Amino acid sequence: MNKKEIGFTMEEFQGRIQKVRKSMEERGLSLLLVNTPENIFYLTGHKSPGYYMYMCLVIPLEGEMTLVLRRGEVGNAQVYSWLEGEGLVAYDDTDDPLQKTVDVIMEKGFQGGRAGVEFTSWFLTTKNFLDLQTKLKGAEIVDASGTVEQTRMVKSAKEIEYIETACRIVDKAMAKGIEKIQPGNKEKEVAAAFFSEMCLQGSEYYGTEPYVASGPRAGAMHSSWGERVMQNGESVLLEMAATVNRYHGALMRTAHLGKPSETMKEWAKVCIEALNAAINAIKPGVTSEYVDEACRGVIERAGLYENYRKRTGYSIGIAFAPDWGEGYIMSLQKGDQRLLQPGMVFHMPPALRKLNAYGVGFSETVVVTETGCRVLGNTKRELLIL
Template structure:
């Protein structure tokens, strides 16, 4: 197993403690990151319905497509009798859903009535929990009161164990190799798709003996005037002199992610980009000096906003979020966001992607760091130069 049984037991205990506080007698887990966190199950099977049934007491049950369930024991610590496969005939059918079968399987195991004593939590904001899946459960198990669990497991995941931190450090090694490949490959005349290919190869090859995993998000390469928009990927056009390229990517190792963003200019750096880079650099450095246990998250946002204001700038979007385990389409944990209205307080071994992204009219700049809150300050997972990068004269 990737983690000790004691760590998995502690995770389940943490989840059940939070379940009790929220009045939940059972929890249905459909987010692949949370399934991985609790059970270790890891496969590209989340495009078909799957869930883990977590009762208040007793063993968890993993339900997956039969062809996936048959080999699930190769990654999960669950005993084989707790891994249940639903029949192939339920896959992608218009009038039936796999959760129809799962509901009956729970009923056969006499697990419906005990869970009806309280509310049953659902991951209502999970990317892989569809309206049809919800309707199936409502119709098949009328005894249950189904409620949103409000990212229950995601909040348990916020503070990382020492083993998780080491995996994120491994992901950081992969990340730096991928960013180095990006900077080496991107140049005037090179196709954007070829740069993306070089980045992807480095992400999977890994670095320093650490193998890479597939990242939750593909490399993002907003280029030229399109750098005023985040989350753009690539095309087959060639890079041109005078363009700025925003590079945002992540290293992934054993499903743990450490993202990183840098901006590269091809040729002389435009004055507006240089001014933006100075402001962002000052803002990020100011925030990093504030990070330590006990500091309210809103104070980090306040420091960032105050620094930008000195340059006559403002950023309405958040400047970071909690990170850790990730599956497509996102590497964020959907819990803490670094913004002025967040009421969270920093604690040791919380991990974040701190993002200084500024998207203006027809130009932009981004610089980010993946960080860990230490006992008395901050650890940056990568050591890539924290500056505006430039190629050509």
């Protein structure tokens, strides 16, 4: 038998499953089908880059769960998940995975009723959904999106430990990347330094690549590295994440080559003030909207909202590509009246951009505490002038 490498105790996994089943009961579900890799990881520990192939965790209201997955991925499941034996059902590449899933459901004695499906999952294709409707006889298929996610919003002590370790890796990798920001160097050299240091410090593969954008490329959100040569008089916008046991911590900073313009200095000042305002606003019991207003208000009063126009932050934790965040679970944004609770973790990246000109931004990953919040990184919060 393969040696298990599970990142949590069975007690913690069982607690998560009990919460999900309680939610299932409240929704009147006799069955839940989970296709989202982050949710499957959360409940079983299974992780693999091969999640692009069909995978489904079958959760009856009572009885044992079963993970239906590609045969080639069974080895990973045997190592990283607590499931074993009949809890893992494999399909060959020439099999119909939907039929295999339905067979598993019927073997569990499913007699019809409400079957919950994650309508918002990126990994449940339209074809597979339609096949499921055809093959799962007697079932009322309903939207169960968020059933697992709502239990993921508040992190356990162990989850926070993983995120904090990822943030420490990001601090070190950011410092290594900044060393490569010199006139005449290419953006890809900064990215290479990021990748190398993150791997050496213990990061796994992560949900999104680092962003390295110099000069006019910094004016566009999510600009990644390329062959561009960095030049004196330009800003370089940097954003990156690291991951430990699939838990991410992220960081954004801005460096400037040479003397910055008054605009650049003012924009950096506003971004940092907005970030500080958000950090100071966070505490249990306040709404998501309240934190967003604290951050956005600084930017609006500076007359720069048109260069901003986005949410203040988003939940961060478990992630597989194509994202490193959990914004689909909770975002700090206008109109969101949900209350913050101790143990929630957010990445907050206020940034100002002028398309095809320049950009500046700063961020922190923070955990909500009993009295406020705690910043998980240690990189100095300032415009770095090189």
